Amino acid sequence: MLKRLTELRKSKKWSLQYMADRLGIAKSTYAGYESGYREPSLESINKLAGLLETSVDYLLERTDDPTFYSKEEKSKITPSLNLTDKDILVCVELIVDGMTLSPDELQQFIAFVRAKREIEKRGH
Amino acid sequence: MLKRLTELRKSKKWSLQYMADRLGIAKSTYAGYESGYREPSLESINKLAGLLETSVDYLLERTDDPTFYSKEEKSKITPSLNLTDKDILVCVELIVDGMTLSPDELQQFIAFVRAKREIEKRGH
């Protein structure tokens, strides 16, 4: 039914005609998306998310968070830790069973992961 | 072309048949998605993102971040990480040699640390 299409379009005070023009489709076609009479193609839903500045997942109600970060923005805010960085423990505390991980343990862990991945590779 | 469908499916070592069964469609139909011969419906792409534990936006290449998490899960992020929390990877990406750590790898690591600590204890 894509009711969020309607919500977002109205919040921006855009008309069906305007939306249709931006997408390059007929007004009746776009109207069908909002009413649930028709389903947009993947390409169209992709454009729609861009136009409305949100995620496809929000339009499909897989999430309630309407914000969407571009590829560049994402890399700034997504918490991702490079464990191979030997100074990582200076910035963040890693805990197992309530006890802080020592630098030695981290080193051993990395060696462990590398060995395991090598074995898995050969397995193919 | 949805090449990420292929990537994620293979990384989980699932067959076309298995994917088709999980989605409730024919194998040839699903194969069409990966090859680009067919396009999945919104319902199917939604299920696919769920199955492959990622976002629709990632499947459609609107983002390069494969992780998908809800608002509540996001709020778990803190400067100190409890690796024993089985949902930790939902919030934070851990990287070794440029490759994201899988849940399996983290679990094995925790078991590894516990065993090592147990041995050290006996040494006293």
Add this chain to the structure above:
DNA sequence: AAAATAATACGCGTTACGCGTATTTTGGAT
């Protein structure tokens, strides 16, 4: 090497997408 499982290719019937157009509704100006 044979058997089994997985992946790719193709033809066909039917769904439903997208369009144009017509009708109804809304909102602003007089």
Add this chain to the structure above:
DNA sequence: ATCCAAAATACGCGTAACGCGTATTATTTT
């Protein structure tokens, strides 16, 4: 309140393409 234009909703039709079954080819397993 009335008129009018713009916006929204409804509907019929042609056809693109979806989904299926099945056949063929490739890959893995025993």
